[in-house]
Amino acid sequence: MKERFERAPIGILEATPDGIVTDINGTACELLGVDAAATTGTPIDLVFPDSVEGAVPAAFEEERIAESTIEEYYPGLERWLSVSIVPGDDTVAVYLTDESSIRKQERHNDRLEDELDRLTVLNGLVSAVLADLIEASTREEIAETVCERLGETDIYEFAWVGEREVGGDDIVVRASAGTTGRTFDRIQGHLGDATDLPEDRAVETGVPQVSRPIADDRSIPEAVRRAAFADGVQSLLAIPLTYGSSVYGVVGVYATDRDAFSERERAVFGTVGSIAGFAVNAARNRTLLFSDSVVELDLQVSDTGAPLVAVATELEATLTVEGLVSQDSDRLLGFLRVDGAVPERFASVVSGGDAIELSRIVDEEESAGLLEVELDMETSLGIVSTHGATVQSARFESGRGRLEIELPPEEEIRRIVDTVLRRFDGEVLAKREEEREIETARGFREGLRDRLTDRQETVLRTAFLADYFESPRGSTAEEVATALDITAPTLLYHLRASQRKLLEEFFQTADRDLHGGPET
Structure with a gap:
């Protein structure tokens, strides 16, 4: 026994x-x-x-x-x-x-259930935020939309949106919502005094920052920690507003729940930061598009450490930007005209570097050519493009480069200039404000028609009416050619010539409308 x-x-x-x-x-x-x-x-x-x-x-x-x-x-x-x-x-x-293992499993299951409930609420909340962002047309509306949706919900205590101060790195408050209490007062009191708030780190690094519990995070100023403890605020998430390599600002979200902002929750908020950043970028472009006037800036970059200046210096050649296309990545697609060097030398000069990558040689001559390249957003062209400016022209030669960019008058010009000049040595050569000329739709159509010959207009109109440009095509090239009593190669020749003229007129006119530049 x-x-x-x-x-x-x-x-x-x-x-x-x-x-x-x-x-x-x-x-x-x-x-x-x-x-x-x-x-x-x-x-x-x-x-x-x-x-x-x-x-x-x-x-x-x-x-x-x-x-x-x-x-x-x-x-x-x-x-x-x-x-x-x-x-x-x-x-x-x-x-x-x-019973410890059973209780631990029960607590684990309860946490998963709570997290699932939070994610369900959060996903609905984020969907509402994204839907509202579509309607927001200004940066102020974007900030207010994000704050009101996040700060006035039951699962978060408050939210605020900040942006970099014009011409500096300090963060200024754009909007706030929710029960901010003493915590937000202390946060505002430490903005710009060289303290390391999570929101500062998020803007500096472009990476979300999480703190839980706030009271134990010694990297946060003591006054903020004490206020958060008094207000019962235990967790925070700082989400950078990003588009490409640009960080436009930050959203700070605070919760009373110590276990808020799980990994899944942070992933959902990452989408909010990206979409809000995209909305800010779109708002800037919209401002430029509909502005009655534009500010033109001539910037000179004299730093041989600037990638395109360095390449032009080594080649002892001139690089002229023919056009830039923004992509959904951290790269900028560019078309460069090289004069004074064999295009193959360009490939050898940029090989091994990260800032410039040669995609292909579009056109090649003895000591000139047209190149398709991918540019890092940290190049001078990338910086101005991602900060809401439009590159009107750019030319790089031995020891220097010159950029002509355009902005709406109310844009934060000083910030963009300072961003470029902090990265590269240079100076502002000129600044001027230009009024835009308004062209009517009828005038635009007449301009297009004037550029086409009678034969080109006939061929293009026939192909259009014959559904040649539909997908799937309603008529083949041979059928359209037969209708015009010409050969298929002749048809394609006239189509290409007329399409090129139309595209040239469209893009030149669009550029004039967008930038207020003179006709070319």
């Missing part, structure tokens, strides 16, 4: 009705962290460690011990124990089992 008592898979303890331990097996000793020899003859309240309720010793204090089962957490043991008390005639048996 004694052997079975010792080998039992559960803890067994025997005690007198007044709570003196008379026997204990090895499993119970292991669960309670006690020694068998030292336990015998000891009061049961000294054998069981402290718990919140102290239910086991209390059961022995009753006048008559009742059969019961108690489940409690014992902090000193870091265990949940289920204790069954079974009174006998002159002995009370106490049975113990470790």
